[in-house]
Amino acid sequence: MKPRILIVYTGxxxxxxxxxxxxxxxxFDFSHLLTNVPKIKMLDYEIDNIQFTEPIDSSDMNPTxxxxxxxxxxxxxxxYDGFVVxxxxxxxxxxxxxxSFMLGNLTKPVIITxxxxxxxxxxxxxEENLITALQIAAERDEAGNPMVRExxxxxxxxxxxxxxxxxxxxxxxxxxKSNNYPYLAKIGLGISFDRDALxxxxxxxxxxxxxxxxxxxxxxxxxxGITERTLRHALDTPxxxxxxxxxxxxxxxxxxEWFLAAIRDTVRRGIVVLNVTQCANGGxxxxxxxxxxxxxxxxxxSGHDLTFEAAITKMMYLFGLGLDAGEVSRRLAIPIxxxxxxxxx
Numbered sequence: 001m002k003p004r005i006l007i008v009y010t011g012x013x014x015x016x017x018x019x020x021x022x023x024x025x026x027x028f029d030f031s032h033l034l035t036n037v038p039k040i041k042m043l044d045y046e047i048d049n050i051q052f053t054e055p056i057d058s059s060d061m062n063p064t065x066x067x068x069x070x071x072x073x074x075x076x077x078x079x080y081d082g083f084v085v086x087x088x089x090x091x092x093x094x095x096x097x098x099x100s101f102m103l104g105n106l107t108k109p110v111i112i113t114x115x116x117x118x119x120x121x122x123x124x125x126x127e128e129n130l131i132t133a134l135q136i137a138a139e140r141d142e143a144g145n146p147m148v149r150e151x152x153x154x155x156x157x158x159x160x161x162x163x164x165x166x167x168x169x170x171x172x173x174x175x176x177k178s179n180n181y182p183y184l185a186k187i188g189l190g191i192s193f194d195r196d197a198l199x200x201x202x203x204x205x206x207x208x209x210x211x212x213x214x215x216x217x218x219x220x221x222x223x224x225g226i227t228e229r230t231l232r233h234a235l236d237t238p239x240x241x242x243x244x245x246x247x248x249x250x251x252x253x254x255x256x257e258w259f260l261a262a263i264r265d266t267v268r269r270g271i272v273v274l275n276v277t278q279c280a281n282g283g284x285x286x287x288x289x290x291x292x293x294x295x296x297x298x299x300x301x302s303g304h305d306l307t308f309e310a311a312i313t314k315m316m317y318l319f320g321l322g323l324d325a326g327e328v329s330r331r332l333a334i335p336i337x338x339x340x341x342x343x344x345x
Contacts, residue, residue, distance in 0.1 A: 002044060002045055003137075004046045004047075004048075004080045004082075005045050005047050005084060005137050006049065006080040006082075006083050006084070007083075007084045007086060008069055008083060008084070008086070009049060009050070009051035009052065010051070010052050010056060010061075010086060010087050011052060011058065012057070012086060012087050013025065013088055013115050013117065014088075014115040014118065015118070016118045018118070025118060037119060039127065045134065045138055047134070048080075052068070056088075057088055058087055058091045059088070059091065061088070061091040061094065063098070066102065066213065067213075069085060069095070070211055073099075073103060074207060077108070077207050081137070082108055082136075083109065083110045084112075084130070084134055085112045086114060086130070087112050087113070088114055089116065089167055092153060093162070093165045093166050093176065094309045094312070095112065096112050096151050096165060097310040098316070099112075099151045100150065100162050100163040100337040100339065101163075104208035104209060105206060105208045106150060107146065107204055108146050109148035110151045111136050112152070114155075116172070116173055125156060125173045129155060132187055132191070135191065136159060148184065148198060149201055150162070150198070151163070151337070152184055156173040156175070157187050157188065158174065158187065159185035159186075160178040163310040163313075163314075163338065163339040164180060164307060165307070166309060181338075181341075182194055184197050184198055199337075210317070212320040212321075213319075213320040214241065214319035214320040216240050217241060217315050217316055217319070218244070219243070219244045219245075219246065220244070220245050222246065222247055222248065226254075231259065232262050235265075240271060241319050241325070242271065242328065243272070243273045243274065245274065246276055246278045246308060247276070249278075250282065251275050251283075251284030251285060260295065263300055270325045272301065272315070272325050273300045273301065274300070274303045274306075274311055275295065275296075275300045276306050282305065283304045283341070284304055286302055301332050302333065304333065305340055306339060314332065314339065317336075
């Protein structure tokens, strides 16, 4: 049987055209994209597509659109072998992380891709990315099961776990990187999968999507010169339930008492504070330095090696489940979809 693949088109550079007046790129409709990739017919797949009513620039992506993407996949889950989501690069890692949590028990490929140049350009990465994403979505192992059974980002030469990825370049075709987890596949003359890195499922359960995300969270990045007034103003944001605190190095922050007191007071108010590093590689090791040890004593939760994108979307997801602060804190340290390394200390 021919593989059945559903393309979900949200917008992004891959489907953009140049405005003849302003010369700025703007989203176009999906028919433009297919017209410019005639090679798709050579794949001999059954390919259907759905698209946002108004394709968006990914800078406008938000949880309402994540719900729309997740519902598009869930509503069509039993009718297709795999899914390809076309998306702008700027917020692609956020979307990949959010979908990895929202699509519970996922056992089919959800491959997110896009491009740095519009697909209609003479020189573009969009055509190759789209075709490769379709091939990966259709790939099966020796037993006939999907080779990829998770949300992943395909860009240029690599397939990355979605909730481990981050955008690293605004002008390089290899725009994404997973700094704390190996690639799922390397693309060259062929597609070489790293089977040890791919998510493994020992049993198959029905897809269990969850669409509600709670956006009452904030992110705070510490920096030399941050003041108590600035920090407390952010921590006192009305209605917040959680804070992702981006700290130095291995999870270190200022040791000044006003800083520690501000975090401690926030935790005592029942607000979850999650500690993630600003560094691209590595994770939080609370006991490596005194600066991290005293911060850990405030009640802050270690984010281990979570990316920022995964940290903020996971917190939205957990609060969206209606969990209290204690349970959210507990689950933040437990992998849901392979987003963190348990052995990190």
